[in-house]
Amino acid sequence: xxxxxDLCALSEICLPAGLxxxxxxxxxxxxxxxxxxxxxxxxxAASEEFSGLYAVKSGSFKSAVSSSDGDAQIVGFHMPGELxxxxxxxxxxxxxxxxxxxxxxxxxPGSHLDFLCSNIKSVxxxxxxxxxxxxxxxxxxxxxxxxxxxxxxxxxxxxxxSDRNKKRGFSSVDFxxxxxxxxxxxxxxxAPETISRLLAQLQDDKIVEFDRRNVHIIDxxxxxxxxxxxxxxxxxxx
Amino acid sequence: xxxxxDLCALSEICLPAGLxxxxxxxxxxxxxxxxxxxxxxxxxAASEEFSGLYAVKSGSFKSAVSSSDGDAQIVGFHMPGELxxxxxxxxxxxxxxxxxxxxxxxxxPGSHLDFLCSNIKSVxxxxxxxxxxxxxxxxxxxxxxxxxxxxxxxxxxxxxxSDRNKKRGFSSVDFxxxxxxxxxxxxxxxAPETISRLLAQLQDDKIVEFDRRNVHIIDxxxxxxxxxxxxxxxxxxx
DNA sequence: CGTTAATTTGATCATCTTCAACATGAGTGG
DNA sequence: CCACTCATGTTGAAGATGATCAAATTAACG
Numbered sequence: 001x002x003x004x005x006d007l008c009a010l011s012e013i014c015l016p017a018g019l020x021x022x023x024x025x026x027x028x029x030x031x032x033x034x035x036x037x038x039x040x041x042x043x044x045a046a047s048e049e050f051s052g053l054y055a056v057k058s059g060s061f062k063s064a065v066s067s068s069d070g071d072a073q074i075v076g077f078h079m080p081g082e083l084x085x086x087x088x089x090x091x092x093x094x095x096x097x098x099x100x101x102x103x104x105x106x107x108x109p110g111s112h113l114d115f116l117c118s119n120i121k122s123v124x125x126x127x128x129x130x131x132x133x134x135x136x137x138x139x140x141x142x143x144x145x146x147x148x149x150x151x152x153x154x155x156x157x158x159x160x161x162s163d164r165n166k167k168r169g170f171s172s173v174d175f176x177x178x179x180x181x182x183x184x185x186x187x188x189x190x191a192p193e194t195i196s197r198l199l200a201q202l203q204d205d206k207i208v209e210f211d212r213r214n215v216h217i218i219d220x221x222x223x224x225x226x227x228x229x230x231x232x233x234x235x236x237x238x
Numbered sequence: 239x240x241x242x243x244d245l246c247a248l249s250e251i252c253l254p255a256g257l258x259x260x261x262x263x264x265x266x267x268x269x270x271x272x273x274x275x276x277x278x279x280x281x282x283a284a285s286e287e288f289s290g291l292y293a294v295k296s297g298s299f300k301s302a303v304s305s306s307d308g309d310a311q312i313v314g315f316h317m318p319g320e321l322x323x324x325x326x327x328x329x330x331x332x333x334x335x336x337x338x339x340x341x342x343x344x345x346x347p348g349s350h351l352d353f354l355c356s357n358i359k360s361v362x363x364x365x366x367x368x369x370x371x372x373x374x375x376x377x378x379x380x381x382x383x384x385x386x387x388x389x390x391x392x393x394x395x396x397x398x399x400s401d402r403n404k405k406r407g408f409s410s411v412d413f414x415x416x417x418x419x420x421x422x423x424x425x426x427x428x429a430p431e432t433i434s435r436l437l438a439q440l441q442d443d444k445i446v447e448f449d450r451r452n453v454h455i456i457d458x459x460x461x462x463x464x465x466x467x468x469x470x471x472x473x474x475x476x
Numbered sequence: 477c478g479t480t481a482a483t484t485t486g487a488t489c490a491t492c493t494t495c496a497a498c499a500t501g502a503g504t505g506g
Numbered sequence: 507c508c509a510c511t512c513a514t515g516t517t518g519a520a521g522a523t524g525a526t527c528a529a530a531t532t533a534a535c536g
Binding site: 065067069071073075086087088089090091094095114118124125128129131132133134135136138139140141142143145146147148186187188189228 | 303305306307309311313324325326327328329332333352356362363366367369370371372373374376377378379380381383384385386424425426427466
Binding site for chain 4: 418419420430431433434435438450
């Protein structure tokens with residue numbers, strides 16, 4: 001049995017945000033019971049037909065595209081409260097989404113989406129907001145990769161994960177990266193070796209401590225100062 | 239007086255696509271008369287409140303974001319038939335859009351958008367499609383910049399412009415780049431000098447000829463072959 | 477506890493940036 | 507219409523950032 005939306009810990013940042021009781025009831029009728037995914041399992045794959053949007057309830061996911069010459073590119077990491085699936089909004093998906101750890105998602109079927117948007121103003125608004133966030137996040141990442149040094153990219157990535165944890169009510173200085181170094185490297189457009197070296201340097205500089213995938217930010221201010229105007233997009237991409 | 243949507247040369251690829259007469263009439267009532275912009279003029283600026291979506295009617299635009307440390311990043315070029323403005327869909331814009339040449343746009347005010355989407359199914363679909371295209375285009379560019387060599391990026395850029403011209407019914411082998419080299423370089427995340435050198439090399443290889451901003455593709459097949467699985471997104475970003 | 481995957485570290489190398497100088501064109505006012 | 511000026515674009519040489527290759531370590535997991 002699925003936890004109802006109004007009891008969900010994410011209700012403040014997910015679709016239920018700002019709804020009254022009637023609207024909440026209506027929303028819940030149109031959201032499927034949450035689905036479980038084990039680490040490595042596929043939420044949806046490229047070329048699959050669009051069947052709805054997904055809200056991450058727990059755990060985390062990565063989405064990736066691959067080019068015809070076989071190269072893969074991770075285009076986003078998705079944390080609880082974030083909405084996934086816009087890449088297939090009209091027809092079929094072009095990216096694949098995979099669980100980075102054991103995770104849960106809530107699904108809003110595509111057929112119910114129009115109905116919800118038409119009948120609950122704030123759902124419509126929330127979706128629009130998510131779309132705009134998506135675009136903004138994309139722009140930020142593009143700027144990051146196109147213009148900034150490898151060090152800047154890593155710092156901004158850490159800052160971004162920290163911010164997103166904070167938004168969900170978790171610690172912004174102690175958290176775990178659910179993805180391997182290689183995924184971070186791919187996402188940021190660099191070699192895993194470079195990630196490794198730069199993290200080591202941050203540790204030497206006593207700004208962040210790393211134990212495996214566990215992160216402890218020692219000097220949050222310094223991290224923020226160094227994070228090159230990469231505003232908090234706190235958003236998803238799919 | 240604005241040319242009506244059904245007489246517009248872009249009706250097949252713009253919002254009117256697939257509408258019947260009644261729907262067309264309804265659409266036209268909700269689209270403002272087209273607006274003119276001179277080269278360099280601003281369609282909207284970052285932080286401006288969202289007031290609607292724009293369809294490029296003629297000419298071209300670029301959109302850019304800037305980080306707090308002053309760096310600017312061009313995040314998209316927009317050609318006729320393409321829709322601009324999703325970055326502000328919920329509240330206010332975070333990118334600025336500037337005309338690259340004398341251009342015209344049609345505006346769909348935000349207040350009319352929900353109405354149109356609710357009442358004309360294919361407009362709703364078209365918007366969704368544009369959003370999905372946006373995400374896809376983003377993913378392609380990200381892959382391009384994060385993973386590919388400078389040469390690949392330039393080739394894919396040319397191929398992309400060619401494809402978008404073709405889609406609009408123009409030549410895919412003879413066209414003009416409306417943006418300066420510096421803008422291309424910024425967009426692709428490299429130095430203008432590198433662009434210059436790579437274009438020169440393509441010319442030496444007898445694949446493309448350049449006269450200023452005029453492009454003539456000599457060996458389209460070779461250009462396609464070299465363009466690293468960067469599928470035609472034929473889409474916009476804003 | 478062994479086997480494989482993930483991560484780190486070192487050394488070398490390539491690509492692309494940067495700096496500098498120059499060339500070319502477009503736009504403007506006389 | 508021409509001359510001037512500034513923006514845009516090209517080319518060369520040197521240098522730096524980050525990639526690649528190789529090897530060693532360490533963790534994850536059955």
